[in-house]
Amino acid sequence: GEDVEQSLFLSVREGDSSVINCTYTDSSSTYLYWYKQEPGAGLQLLTYIFSNMDMKQDQRLTVLLNKKDKHLSLRIADTQTGDSAIYFCAEWPGYQKVTFGIGTKLQVIP
C-alpha cells in the first residue's frame, strides 16, 4: 500500500538551510513531488523528481532521492521568511492517484 511519512515541524533561522525529509513505501513510484501550501492558499508544486534520478537542483531547492531507502529530501538554501509554509511530500506511482504526506510546517525565524 501507499504511505508517505514526514516530520511535522521544522524551525530554522533566516539565512540557514532547511532540510525536510520524507519516506515513502511504494517502490513503484514514478514521480515524487514537493508541494508548498501557504495559509489560505491551495497547493503549489515546488519541484518534482523522476524515480530514475538521484538529485535535482532548481535555484535554492535541492531534491535528493534514495530509492533503496525510499527516502526523499528537500533542501532549501538561504531560507527566507517567505518560505514559511507547510511542505507536502507526495508520490505518484504512474496511476492517477497522488498520495500526499501529512505535511511539514516550516517556521523561519527572522
Next chain:
Amino acid sequence: DTGVSQNPRHKITKRGQNVTFRCDPISEHNRLYWYRQTLGQGPEFLTYFQNEAQLEKSRLLSDRFSAERPKGSFSTLEIQRTEQGDSAMYLCASSLHSGGAFNEQFFGPGTRLTVL
C-alpha cells in the same frame, strides 16, 4: 486569473443538509481531481475525471458524495445529508494529460466546509 477557481470559498451548514461545491479548472485541462484535506493532514484523493468521464473513485467517497463534470469543463461535488465528519477543506485540481507520463496538477484555493 486563469488558475483553478473554486466556489464557495467557505460553507457553513447544519448537519443533515446537502451542500454543493463548484470547481472551474484551467480551460484547456482535460483532467480534474477532487481531494479532501482535514486539519493537520495532507490532501486525500477522492475522485478524478478525464473530460466528462469519472475514471476513479476512492473508497473515501461514500454514497452520500457525488461528483459530476457534465460538459468536461467545470465540476460539482455534492455531499448529501452532511455529517460533522465531513468538515474539511475540499480541493480541486486540474491537469493537461497529453499522453506523457508527467502531468502537473494545478490546485485551486479550496472550499472550506464546516458542518455544525
